[in-house]
Amino acid sequence: MAAMTPTTSPSVLVTGATGRIGRAVIDRLARAGVPVRALEHRPGTARNLPGNVSVVRGDLTVPETLDAALRGIRTVLLVWAAPPDTAGAVVARLAAHVRRVVLLSAPHRTDHPFFRQPNPAATLFAELERLIAATGLESTIVRPGMFASNALAWWGGAIRGDGVVRWPYGDAETAPVDDRDVAEVLARTLHEDGHAGGDYVLTGPESLSQAEQARIAGEAVGRPVRFEEMPPGEFRSQAPEAARPAADMLLAAWKATLGRPAYVTTTVAGLLGSPPRTFRRWATDHAAAFTGAPRRG
Template sequence: MTILVTGATGTVGRHLVRHLLESGHKVRALTRDPARAALPQGVEVVAGDLTDAAGLAPVLDGVTAAHLINFAGDYRPLWNGPEIAAAAARAGVTRVTMLGGWQEGTLEPAVQASALEWTKLKPVEFMGNTLADWAGRLRARGIVREPHGDRRSAPVHESDIAAVAAAALTEDGHAGHTYLITGPEVLTPRDKIRILAEATGRDLRFEELTPEQTREAWIERGRPPEMLLFKVFGDDPAIGDGEKVEFLLKVYGAAHKAGSTVSGVVEAVTGRPGRTFAQWAAEHADAFRP
């Protein structure tokens, strides 16, 4: 069978392509720019965009299972979920996974209301967010200054999200399930800095800011380099930096039980423990070195 992977060059998609190929499956990868895809040999790369549901008919031809993402290139939820679900059903797709973003869009309810066998993937914090959030600061100065240094989360390796998706696409027993996907351990920012220091062999430090210091550092001295803010607000000029920083302070200061409790989904679905942050840090150590 042919499995379609949307977002194939993204953080999770590229791992999913690899997992499926290694399992012997035929993979078709959807990307907006095939010339820049840099995917493994054996992958059928096709041009397309989930925002153009009318153009998905040739992409879905011969596909029996599909991995869908619920957001477009700007991380905003898709507005055309019913059209995507209808196109998949017309093409004969029987099974789909849906990778959620920061917000639920129109895709999830449309797929759940269809005859498609669906599995929802709801990862918590990606380990890879550390690259976007911290790599530049740690390379340049070896220090991260943020509020709430004891906030807790169970970050998940992107390859483990992909492994759960691969199982749901190729095995029975996952239809109708919503998987909250976490890593195998609960960590604080201080823990992550310590682990990154061990992986890089550098003296890295975390300095906790008070809310007042945060406002000064992130508003008066420039916008915080936070992927979360971009995913939620995008580049909307109508939303001021102050509003964004207040939002982030609330997010950092709130207790997030679901995101800070190990779910065990990775091991339950794949049969092996999830990868640790130390493993991820070792794989990406060079990104945190000058």
């Protein structure tokens, strides 16, 4: 694919450029007039990018491929989607080329039982944060909690089907954050001054049980939804073998938070100057994805 070359040299590199969050960040930076360089590790995967975005090859699992991508870059969005083996080498290369790293992490330091369960991903994020701090790089850590979009992956099939959501720990409360709010915060921290040293935990504006979220999703698409409690053991047994650690982590987190409201922050409002989107708004805006209808526009 022939990448378009912006008239101004890019100052921001976005890794994970073809993922849901990375691509949304690129679109927001491009609309703000920020020249962006998008990192792709497979040819042709970064498609239909805005005109002021250039594409460069690079792979987090092969750190030496990052040198060309990092030349002239001031700030990097690091979205880690690779095994942990090369984390140290990747961070060392960042330190050799750039001034600041914005890391998409998780709220593993937050003092709430939902976030304090053993979690392999949290272990990786903690190590990345340690490595970045050890280099002396300026950093901004962005820590979204549960994504609202999980509802589509988890319950979309049931809502499109018979309307019965079978799921464990229906009373467990979370504060789902809209992916768009996360992307907007990341974009701001990448191109605005004043975010060096920032450590931002992002949540939605309200604590909702999982059963309430399923009901709201149904209401947003005009379909009645009935929630049925699934035994935790059944949930785990249905998970593919490779997903068992994630299933165990979720089960432990949901169980630990029973009887407590979710952890809710005002960080999105403080950074963006407007309240975070509610889960109901997210569900309404994504109704077509729940029904299988084609999106308009």
